[in-house]
Amino acid sequence: MMDCDVVIVGAGPAGLCLANALSGAGLSIVLVEQQSDDALRDPAFDGREIALTQQSVAFLTTLGVWARIDARVKSPLANARIFNGSSPFAMKIGHALSGHDELGWLVSNHLIRRAAFESVEHLRASGADIRVMASARVIDVDTDAASARVRLDSGQTLAARLVVAADSRFSATRRMMGIAAGMHDFGKSMLVCCMTHDAPHEHTAWEWFGHRQTLALLPMNPDPASGAHRSSVVVTLTAREIERLNALEADAFNREIERRFERRLGAMTLRSTRHVYPLVAVYPKRFVATRFATVGDAAVGMHPVTAHGFNFGLVGIEALSRAVAAAQAAALDIAGDALLSRYEAQHRRATRPLYLITRFITEVYTRDSLPAQIARDAMLRIGEKLTPFKRAVAMSLAGQ
Incomplete structure (x- = not known):
């Protein structure tokens, strides 16, 4: 049995960024990932382009991830336009309304993954107690008031103080902990x-x-x-x-x-x-359990229409890592019930309203009936004239 402080299941961008954020807190961290080491070092293009908010870029900068992405592949997102049907009219959301030179930045998902892995490798080379277990699959998780245990398909067991699921919106780890999720297909x-x-x-x-x-x-x-x-x-x-x-x-x-x-x-x-x-959009009934937390898509799997999926993931990672690091510094339990409850409440406040609004938008704006088309056109034209509304949208897109 291997002992550590934190086991993170999933070494995608969310899991890697969490390991990075926790690395300076004096914790031993194990990342468990089904993919091979080669796939982690050189992830393949997967089609997804991630719209990063200003807030996300600031956090990635503090983690040392942003600087590892080539400037030539960072595409500025200056403005946004929303169309309805064949009408040439569009509601325009300009970057000036956000107070920034751009709303955010567009970067390929596989390049974020590569930069996040390189950042973790740099930390490991500098002495951080992070171990990456590639080509490993979690087959069971159980926790109690004293500790958590993660069993792998190799037969090995990891004993930890905290387990964090960062293994996709369809998280098998979350299900192993008996946490149900509301899914909208x-x-x-x-x-x-x-x-x-x-x-x-x-x-x-x-x-x-x-x-x-x-x-x-x-x-x-x-x-x-x-x-x-x-x-x-x-x-x-x-x-x-x-x-x-x-x-x-x-x-x-x-x-x-x-x-x-x-x-x-x-x-x-x-x-x-x-x-x-x-x-498929996913919102779990709970974000935490005994000595267990979810981050990234395992916590909130957003519809991409508002481009907040990975951004919400980083919001949760920043909140959880700060709470855990503070507890470790104060010689408190890094997976105490009160700590995890505060993280859950904070992340729910940060994500639930926009998750529900997104569900509403996708329901109303994808109906094909004539009344729905007319209503969409009217709402876009009214929205175009409401500068405070457009400013709120712009600031949301910028992550403010």
Whole structure:
């Protein structure tokens, strides 16, 4: 049996950032990850582009992660536009309303993962007591008032003071602890990929609620090979339609995406692999249990329409790591019931309102009936005239 202070299940960006945040508190930390060491060191492109708020960038900077991401792949997110159907009208959210030069930054998920892993490796080389157990799977977790035990498929058992689940919105670890979660399956799937296009995006994100489809455009820096305008394209359709779209040859795929965007971006060309994800939002009944906590998507699995998923993960990581570090410094229990209850209450206050608002937005803005289309258009036009409302949206997008 191996003893440590904290076991983190999942070495994705959330788990790695938590290990980083806890590293200066004098704790021994073990990260358990199903993927191989090679996959952690050089993660593959997975299609996902993460919109990071100003608050998230500030936290990643303190962790030393932001500096490890090449400046050439950090795309500024200046503004946002929200469309309804075929109307050229859009509600515009400008960065000036947030008080920053940009609302946030767009970075590929696999590059954040790589930078977070490199940061942890640097800490380990500098003497931090962090162990990464790759190609390992957790098969059981049990806890009591005195300690926690994590059993691996290798037969090894880890004894810890605190166990943290950071293993996706469908967290098996959370289920092992008997924590139920409210899941909302939208009955649709997302296809994500990078494409170049003729028209400039002006570093403006699009959210387009069309008829029987939802489109998103996330502005990226120019294509490194051709210098062409480049964006991450997100298409949300029924699972059957997404399967058909994903199976198209590249040229046919390009033409269909051009058609779906009503050629507003001119000719469009696929520049990456395509990736499909089911659209499911998750909110657990509890974030904590005895000597157990959840972070990242294991705590809150957001619908991507408001781009707050990973940002909420970092909010939770910052709150939990500060509480644990303070307890350790005061020679208190780092997994005491009161500490974990405060973390749960704080993270619920930070996430629950926007989670519910997002559910409402996706329900109202994806209905295809004529009354719903008219109502959406009216709401966007009213919203465009309400500067305080747009300022609140801009500040939310910036993480304030």
